[in-house]
Amino acid sequence: MEVQRQNIAWSTLLLVLICIILFMLSGVSATRVIVGGNTGWTSNVNYTEWAKGKHFYLGDWLYFVYDRNQMNVLEVNKTNYETCNENDPTHNWTTGAGRDVVPLNVTMMYYFISGKGFCYRGMKLAVQVENLPPPPPSFPANNKINASPPPNYTTQIVTPAVLAFVALLWTFLY
Ligand SMILES: *[C@@H]1O[C@H](CO)[C@@H](O)[C@H](O)[C@H]1NC(C)=O
Ligand SMILES: *[C@@H]1O[C@H](CO)[C@@H](O)[C@H](O)[C@H]1NC(C)=O
Ligand SMILES: *[C@@H]1O[C@H](CO)[C@@H](O)[C@H](O)[C@H]1NC(C)=O
Ligand SMILES: *[C@@H]1O[C@H](CO)[C@@H](O)[C@H](O)[C@H]1NC(C)=O
Numbered sequence: 001m002e003v004q005r006q007n008i009a010w011s012t013l014l015l016v017l018i019c020i021i022l023f024m025l026s027g028v029s030a031t032r033v034i035v036g037g038n039t040g041w042t043s044n045v046n047y048t049e050w051a052k053g054k055h056f057y058l059g060d061w062l063y064f065v066y067d068r069n070q071m072n073v074l075e076v077n078k079t080n081y082e083t084c085n086e087n088d089p090t091h092n093w094t095t096g097a098g099r100d101v102v103p104l105n106v107t108m109m110y111y112f113i114s115g116k117g118f119c120y121r122g123m124k125l126a127v128q129v130e131n132l133p134p135p136p137p138s139f140p141a142n143n144k145i146n147a148s149p150p151p152n153y154t155t156q157i158v159t160p161a162v163l164a165f166v167a168l169l170w171t172f173l174y
Contacts, residue, residue, distance in 0.1 A: 030059040032101075035125060041066035041073070041114065043121035056127045060104045062112075068098030071114040071123060075102070081111035081126060084119035104129045 035041050036050055041064040056062075064073045075091035093100045093112075104110065107129050114123035 030061070031057070032061045032063050034063045034065060036065075040064075041071060041123065043071075043118055043123055045122055047122065047125040051125060051127055054127075055133075056104055056129045057132050058104065058107055058129055059132070060129070062102040062104060062110075062127070064093070064100045064102070064112075066098050066114075068096060071098075071116065071118050073100045073102070074113055074115050076111050076113055078109070078111055081113060081124055084113060084124065086113060086115035086119060089115075107131055 033054070033056065036045055036047065039045055066073075072092075072094040074086055074089035075093060076085070076089050079085070080088060093102050102110075102112075104127070110127050110129060112125045112127075113119040
């Protein structure tokens with residue numbers, strides 16, 4: 001009886017661990033980027049400066065944190081980004097909570113502004129979304145042609161390895 005209960009406790013713990021591992025593995029490629037970092041989405045910040053040197057990859061999310069009573073998040077085209085024209089957004093990401101998530105699901109240049117005049121006070125952001133880089137950092141930089149796409153690395157190698165490990169543990173437990 002006691003032994004059985006212990007086994008159940010162990011397998012529960014194991015299951016939780018597996019879930020955590022799988023979650024971490026699947027989360028490796030996608031990042032949630034808080035726009036402006038600690039400062040958030042607000043006026044008098046140069047977001048061109050902020051985005052400089054940062055990489056935005058397909059599958060990442062932009063997270064806009066701001067004062068919902070004042071600002072908003074509008075996706076616009078290049079022209080309207082440059083002129084701060086908020087009247088014809090391609091997408092209105094404003095939900096009303098002052099916490100908006102934008103999935104970067106297309107490799108292209110994204111343009112965001114805040115309406116209500118805040119674009120003129122610096123609230124404009126342009127980000128180039130790129131395809132994911134090859135996973136191992138030690139890859140020779142000039143070997144781009146043979147580099148395999150990264151999602152396969154997780155699914156083809158790591159996941160079976162984890163599952164095999166789990167199966168092995170399972171046989172030990174029961
Ligand atoms: C923001 O920074 C960029 C790049 O450093 C610069 O070209 C631009 O003039 C700055 N914008 C403002 C409004 O200061
Ligand atoms: C952006 O949209 C405006 C209409 O709001 C249009 O006049 C302009 O040509 C568009 N610019 C681009 C680069 O698509
Ligand atoms: C964007 O959507 C929000 C929430 O639905 C709405 O309150 C707001 O008026 C919209 N803004 C624009 C510029 O369309
Ligand atoms: C990207 O996301 C937008 C907004 O959720 C959606 O309208 C669009 O269809 C998506 N595009 C692709 C290629 O998944």
